[in-house]
Amino acid sequence: MIPSRSEPEARSVDPHDIDVLIVGCGAAGLSAAVSAKEQDPAANVVVLERSTRNERGGNTRWSSAYFRMTEELRPADGFDEDFAAFTGGAADPAYVSRLRELSTETLRWLESHGVRFEMVPMFFLTARKPRLGIAGGGAAIVDTLGRVAEGLGVEFRYETTVDGLLTSGAGSERQVTGVHYTDRDGRRGELRATAVLLASGGYEGNVELMRRSFGENAEFMKPVARGGSFNQGELIESAIDIGAARAGEWGNFHGEPVDPRSHMPEAVVMTFPYGILVNADGERFVDEASGTVDEIYEEVCRSIFRQPGNIAYLIADQRLLEIPDFDRATLTDQNPYQAESLEHLAKVLDVDARALTSTVDAYNRAVQPGEPGFDHTAADGLCTIGLQPPKSNWARAVVGAPFVAIPIATAVCFTFGGVAVDQESRVLTEDGMWIRGLWAAGEMTGVYHRKYPGATSVLRSLVFGRVAARGAMLAGRAV
Ligand SMILES: Cc1cc2nc3c(=O)[nH]c(=O)nc-3n(C[C@H](O)[C@H](O)[C@H](O)COP(=O)(O)OP(=O)(O)OC[C@H]3O[C@@H](n4cnc5c(N)ncnc54)[C@H](O)[C@@H]3O)c2cc1C
Incomplete structure (x- = not known):
């Protein structure tokens, strides 16, 4: 004191x-x-x-x-x-x-x-x-x-x-x-x-x-x-x-999910619910989409904060970047990492390739066939089936190369x-x-x-x- x-x-x-x-x-x-x-x-x-x-x-x-x-x-x-x-x-x-x-x-x-x-x-x-x-x-x-x-x-x-x-x-x-x-x-x-x-x-x-x-x-x-x-x-x-x-x-504390590579203020990545989040071990650790992003981002930030090194990666395919208004909700000045295979993406991120591939495979198997009713503007109920932790909305498979990753760390806004x-x-x-x-x-x-x-x-x-x-x-x- x-x-x-x-x-x-x-x-x-x-x-x-x-x-x-x-x-x-x-x-x-x-x-x-x-x-x-x-x-x-x-x-x-x-x-x-x-x-x-x-x-x-x-x-x-x-x-x-x-x-x-x-x-x-x-x-x-x-x-x-x-x-x-x-x-x-x-x-x-x-x-x-x-x-x-x-x-x-x-x-x-x-x-x-x-x-x-x-x-x-x-x-x-x-x-x-x-x-x-x-x-x-x-x-x-x-x-x-x-x-x-x-x-x-x-x-x-x-x-x-x-x-x-x-x-x-x-x-x-x-x-x-x-x-x-x-x-x-x-x-x-x-x-x-x-x-x-x-x-x-x-x-x-x-x-x-x-x-x-x-x-x-x-x-x-x-x-x-x-x-x-x-x-x-x-x-x-x-x-x-x-x-x-x-x-x-x-x-x-009040936290926000930001791209740690960016030097911009409030470089938030509020598009994380449209992909999956993995930690530095290549494993999912949270329901990325238990509600709309404004409702859940604080909770997700706390989960990221508890991961090794306070770091997570948003993993998705090209469809993430095609979401209308993606830039309004992704305020980083850094480009996403992109790679032709998950193995290569893992290498770029310095994440174990086998762990990342097996996480994505398990997730893809739990996604509903045909991905019915995807709607990025509302909680669409498009959830995984039989996966732990579940993903409750916007669960689309991660399939089309090039694959995409954006690093996310929790930043403190105020205590x-x-x-x-x-x-x-x-x-x-x-x-x-x-x-x-x-x-x-x-x-x-x-x-x-x-x-x-x-x-x-x-x-x-x-x-x-x-x-x-x-x-x-x-x-x-x-x-
Ligand atoms: C990027 C960002 C976005 C935000 N968006 C919103 C939003 O949209 N809406 C909202 O309501 N809130 C938002 N917040 C939070 C909000 O801006 C702050 O919580 C609020 O403005 C704090 O005001 P304050 O006067 O208490 O503290 P501050 O504005 O932080 O002022 C504290 C001052 O005290 C000075 N100081 C500290 N210690 C000492 C000392 N020992 N001796 C002398 N001087 C000292 C500091 O230098 C500073 O100038 C945001 C915050 C950030 C960073």
């Missing part, structure tokens, strides 16, 4: 009189910074950010920024019910209703600052409808709110890593009074503030913490885009260290474990008491369990960033 400090030692203490000190400038941190200044233009609001200005924005900068909302900026039907179903009832219903209640006004607020919404096609071939997104994706949120915050006089300090919390008092009297940090020249310093607001993301950039949470193979799992590497969880640990309760499912907050974004202890002076929003707060209800993470960062800023400003006025 990273040590948190009681009253600071006298060393390079900054003389600033800070009202709200925000750590991190993704969706949560920037919405908080702008909101704080909107409430009181005279407030002294400071944002400390690990990255350079160009790279600011963590995961948000790289995000597709889809929202679980309608074109009219209203929450999608069944918002709360889906949240409950996906998370197995473990997400705090009060938090979820607050998220829904504030979602429309938050997106209108974002729009009022110049962010433009549009309906964007999804990368699932079974999803017929586009989803609400943003022109320019998450980068547009970061650039727009960043500019607005600068215009309002928020002070940004880049290449500054916050590594712990300053506190005074003990037990229920404990209060967060500031942070300590390391600047770009390696100099350590401390800053005091009336309110500290943590918006520093999850820990998808910290292999050691992921290994502790998810077990072996964490060392083979990379963030789905480079922004995640800035999120290393120091402040989640620091907050826990001073008594914050954990929340969210610590053993889990589920974080600190507990209430509906006001106040950080709570195990006893449900607020740690005075401390707020948190976005990925670093735990809410998700089991399966991620898609297109809710940017939304909750924006909504609760603003909620936290309101609370922090009110607390400042009360002092």
Whole structure:
């Protein structure tokens, strides 16, 4: 654990009189910074950010920024019910209703600052409808709110890593009074503030913490885009260290199936249900198509993560590449491997040729003759017969050379474990008491369990960033 400090030692203490000190400038941190200044233009609001200005924005900068909302900026039907179903009832219903209640006004607020919404096609071939997104994706949120915050006089300090919390008092009297940090020249310093607001993301950039949470193979799992590497969880640990309760499912994460050869962000391969998946031993290990891809990809990712080296290969024949809109769902910039025989394909992949051939033979024998009713746009029920594990949909034989393979690894989008907050974004202890002076929003707060209800993470960062800023400003006025 990273040590948190009681009253600071006298060393390079900054003389600033800070009202709200925000750590991190993704969706949560920037919405908080702008909101704080909107409430009181005279407030002294400071944002400390690990990255350079160009790279600011963590995961948000790289995000597709889809929202679980309608074109009219209203929450999608069944918002709360889906949240409950996906998370197995473990997400705090009060938090979820607050998220829904504030979602429309938050997106209108974002729009009022110049962010433009549009309906964007999804990368699932079974999803017929586009989803609400943003022109320019998450980068547009970061650039727009960043500019607005600068215009309002928020002070940004880049290449500054916050590594712990300053506190005074003990037990229920404990209060967060500031942070300590390391600047770009390696100099350590401390800053005091009336309110500290943590918006520093999850820990998808910290292999050691992921290994502790998810077990072996964490060392083979990379963030789905480079922004995640800035999120290393120091402040989640620091907050826990001073008594914050954990929340969210610590053993889990939101993963995506990506082509590990690609250097593109979010190089997803969402066409895996149309072929078979084998591991590095040439064996199938999962039902590739137990439902539509949007329903099952998280589960399949977890299975891939448990395979040796976190690697699988999508094996198919040419018909995979002929599926309409294949490119919309396969976002890698790398060509599939192709070979005239399965033996040759196995050699290219460095997989045992006999194992791969026998896996494909067994699969082909289990496919229904004539492959009746294949329909790539819906769960077509074209299942294997008598095969373990089964393939429940889109089971077509792998027969026509050249054969095709695409490597797939699970990449971490964000981690589920974080600190507990209430509906006001106040950080709570195990006893449900607020740690005075401390707020948190976005990925670093735990809410998700089991399966991620898609297109809710940017939304909750924006909504609760603003909620936290309101609370922090009110607390400042009360002092
Ligand atoms: C490729 C991709 C696609 C996605 N698509 C979607 C989508 O369509 N819809 C959706 O809802 N979600 C999506 N997500 C997830 C979503 O973008 C993020 O979960 C959300 O934006 C996180 O916002 P945040 O403000 O909590 O954290 P971030 O945006 O990650 O910001 C955290 C900031 O804190 C900084 N920081 C971290 N530690 C420190 C420290 N110790 N000191 C100082 N600064 C620090 C980081 O540098 C970073 O700037 C996607 C994510 C990715 C990567």
